[in-house]
Amino acid sequence: MAKLNQILAVEKGVKAGGQRAITDAYHAIQKAPLLSGLSRTYQPIDDEGEQLPPESTRVQVKAEEVLADVAKALTRLFDVTAAKDWTNTVARADVVVDGQTLLRDVPVTYLLFLEKQLVDLHTFVAKLPTLDPAETWTFDDNAETWRTEPVKTTRTKKVPRNHVLAEATDKHPAQVQVFTEDVVVGYWTKTAFSGALPARRVNELLARVRKLQDAVKYAREEANGTEAEEREIGAAVFRYLFA
Known part of the structure; x- marks a missing residue:
């Protein structure tokens, strides 16, 4: 039985193959000459008349065969997508940071969401303003800001x-x-005041974001190792559609 990460690895290629099959089929059935054939023979009115060879054109595209090809290609796509979506409902993993479990039984779809959000958060934190290192700053509890002497x-x-x-x-x-x-x-x-942050504080925050990013990636890989729930969806769909 395939694992979820194996299903994800082939999904892109299967999607491309399904799209290509239906595009090729669409173009084929738009070409009327390929769907048409004929056979004709010639017989002169009497034995003295000119003899002409028979003519024939073979049908090159048969709509039923096109339907069968489309069904075959899309059945694979439907089954792969079904395996991914059904498995995504059960694929879960814990997010562990420094040996401590931060999040438990997180669905793989949420792990993907979290991974993308952390990329944006990393960019945001990296752009936080920092205090001028040329000054000596102390925190003013009354003003709740940093201040110089x-x-x-x-x-x-x-x-x-x-x-x-x-x-x-x-x-x-x-x-x-x-x-x-x-x-x-x-x-x-x-006396100068600032609402910026000490550089060490920004560096600490960046380190936390990176640790969580790594933990989420590890959790996603673990969740993607779940056995895929294979489903024969495509056959049922096309038995109904093209029967």
């Missing part, structure tokens, strides 16, 4: 100043040069 910086303001180049005399006014000077007028205290 406060950094104090000065605020300056440009203040105009006068520089006397030459004092005034009774004949000349004073010569004064105007310039600006940066003067500290206050202080900024800056």
